[in-house]
Amino acid sequence: MTRTNLPVPSPRDGMDVSRRRFVQGLALGSMAASAGLLGSRPARAAAARIPVVGGIAPPTLSGTEFALEIGQVPVNFTGTQRLAHAINGFAPGPLLRWKEGSEVTLHVTNRLATPTSIHWHGILLPFAMDGVPGLSFPGIAPGETFSYRFPVRQSGTYWYHSHTRFQEQSGLYGAIVVDPAEGERHPADREHVLLLSDWTDDDPEHVYAALKRHSDYYNYAQPTAPEFLHDVRALGWQQALAKRRMWNRMRMSPSDLSDVSGATYTYLLNGVAPAGNWTGLFRPGERVRLRIINGSSMTFFDLAIPGLTMTVIAADGQDVQPVAVDELRIGVAEVYDVLVQPTDDRAYTVFAQSIDRSGFACGTLAPREGMRAPVPPLDPRMRLGMVDMMGAMAMDHGAPGDHAKHQESGAMAGMTMSTPPVHHARTEYGPGVDMRVDMPRSNLDDPGVGLRDNGRRVLTYADLHTLGGPIDPRPPSRTIELHLTGNMERYEWSFDGVKYSDATPIHFRAGERLRVVLVNDT
Numbered sequence: 001m002t003r004t005n006l007p008v009p010s011p012r013d014g015m016d017v018s019r020r021r022f023v024q025g026l027a028l029g030s031m032a033a034s035a036g037l038l039g040s041r042p043a044r045a046a047a048a049r050i051p052v053v054g055g056i057a058p059p060t061l062s063g064t065e066f067a068l069e070i071g072q073v074p075v076n077f078t079g080t081q082r083l084a085h086a087i088n089g090f091a092p093g094p095l096l097r098w099k100e101g102s103e104v105t106l107h108v109t110n111r112l113a114t115p116t117s118i119h120w121h122g123i124l125l126p127f128a129m130d131g132v133p134g135l136s137f138p139g140i141a142p143g144e145t146f147s148y149r150f151p152v153r154q155s156g157t158y159w160y161h162s163h164t165r166f167q168e169q170s171g172l173y174g175a176i177v178v179d180p181a182e183g184e185r186h187p188a189d190r191e192h193v194l195l196l197s198d199w200t201d202d203d204p205e206h207v208y209a210a211l212k213r214h215s216d217y218y219n220y221a222q223p224t225a226p227e228f229l230h231d232v233r234a235l236g237w238q239q240a241l242a243k244r245r246m247w248n249r250m251r252m253s254p255s256d257l258s259d260v261s262g263a264t265y266t267y268l269l270n271g272v273a274p275a276g277n278w279t280g281l282f283r284p285g286e287r288v289r290l291r292i293i294n295g296s297s298m299t300f301f302d303l304a305i306p307g308l309t310m311t312v313i314a315a316d317g318q319d320v321q322p323v324a325v326d327e328l329r330i331g332v333a334e335v336y337d338v339l340v341q342p343t344d345d346r347a348y349t350v351f352a353q354s355i356d357r358s359g360f361a362c363g364t365l366a367p368r369e370g371m372r373a374p375v376p377p378l379d380p381r382m383r384l385g386m387v388d389m390m391g392a393m394a395m396d397h398g399a400p401g402d403h404a405k406h407q408e409s410g411a412m413a414g415m416t417m418s419t420p421p422v423h424h425a426r427t428e429y430g431p432g433v434d435m436r437v438d439m440p441r442s443n444l445d446d447p448g449v450g451l452r453d454n455g456r457r458v459l460t461y462a463d464l465h466t467l468g469g470p471i472d473p474r475p476p477s478r479t480i481e482l483h484l485t486g487n488m489e490r491y492e493w494s495f496d497g498v499k500y501s502d503a504t505p506i507h508f509r510a511g512e513r514l515r516v517v518l519v520n521d522t
């Protein structure tokens with residue numbers, strides 16, 4: 001495999017994270033091809049690419065007053081030049097560093113020809129500062145400046161993103177770190193933000209339109225004829241046909257782990273493609289805090305750093321009882337803070353593979369620049385089993401040839417078999433809903449498809465405990481049950497079968513202790 005690094009250009013304003021520009025181009029193309037990442041339609045990704053610049057890590061801005069300009073900037077993550085949405089010329093945007101107890105002012109100026117917005121994800125603030133167009137403010141018109149001002153009432157790792165159209169997908173997002181007023185609970189010798197994301201050279205508007213037309217447009221891993229024949233050999237004709245019919249009846253595909261895969265997406269770490277090898281430095285023996293943010297639009301990542309144990313100390317900005325793991329699955333918009341303590345004078349690879357194993361983001365932790373550790377192979381692709389799709393129902397009835405039953409029985413035995421009574425709203429019985437789950441399970445201790453019994457300690461939600469018990473000890477006075485619903489073929493999503501545009505508000509009472517139960521019927 002060949003890899004060429006271009007000379008690093010001079011840093012832009014006040015960058016304290018080292019910036020790197022790299023060649024991706026042919027290097028990544030051949031890497032992807034040799035790793036078999038391209039699925040059954042390799043043509044578009046394997047096409048010859050001109051080696052060019054491949055991504056730049058964003059700078060840090062800290063203080064209480066910020067001037068952020070939203071515009072467009074040429075980027076090149078794949079060998080093809082595209083325009084990204086950017087903040088102060090960076091896509092992703094700068095890391096914003098605040099102090100708990102301060103008041104921050106952020107003047108956001110729109111230099112685009114279209115409206116824009118910034119939403120501060122996970123930040124507690126007055127509603128008018130929340131940055132959701134049509135809900136908390138009208139958005140920021142072209143040429144206009146909107147000044148966000150709010151007190152910072154929390155600490156931890158968060159992020160921000162545009163809440164307008166698909167601007168987030170095309171670069172308008174960044175990290176937020178809030179330093180606690182009283183000092184860190186787990187002081188570290190140094191820290192790095194690991195901001196994961198997915199980039200497409202296609203116009204995200206076009207990606208969405210294609211998914212609307214054919215929801216499996218980007219699913220290049222559909223079961224193949226050989227796979228069917230394999231099922232026939234293993235299960236016999238009748239069961240193999242029954243299995244195929246079952247998936248067809250659900251109008252779903254067992255390979256439907258991600259709507260858009262690595263054939264379309266280039267996965268980025270801190271705005272840098274894999275061949276660019278973003279590098280975070282450490283001195284052997286140091287305690288290093290990694291602030292891991294999934295700022296992608298559509299991608300779940302499974303992240304590990306071979307050779308290092310990660311001690312999870314915070315989830316979504318909230319400190320948790322420390323738990324040591326080898327790997328964690330991070331959903332879209334989730335955040336985890338972990339501590340690592342590399343003792344050897346060598347490089348470690350930060351490896352974040354997409355849930356469908358179609359690609360990965362990666363970078364390096366190293367004592368010095370220019371080092372690299374082996375990049376592990378992608379885990380094998382897996383198929384969803386009935387247990388992943390149908391919840392408890394699959395356990396009662398079983399399913400012919402169900403992979404989960406054969407290969408992942410260990411995890412199934414440990415699953416929480418809670419089957420609370422489920423209520424489907426009348427609005428769920430309409431053309432906008434193609435599936436309802438009658439016996440949902442709350443499998444918080446299930447690592448999830450592809451991570452069960454993989455020989456690594458994998459974080460589950462059941463491992464996460466608030467420090468010092470619940471923040472509010474009162475029992476809930478009422479429960480609202482909401483169903484996440486959708487119609488895959490229409491690529492249309494809703495609560496209780498009601499699209500946002502048709503929905504009326506759900507009323508919460510100020511100060512009440514409320515339980516909201518979300519049931520995923522999709």
Ligand SMILES: [Cu+2]
Binds near residue numbers: 119121122161333
């Ligand atoms: Cu958000």
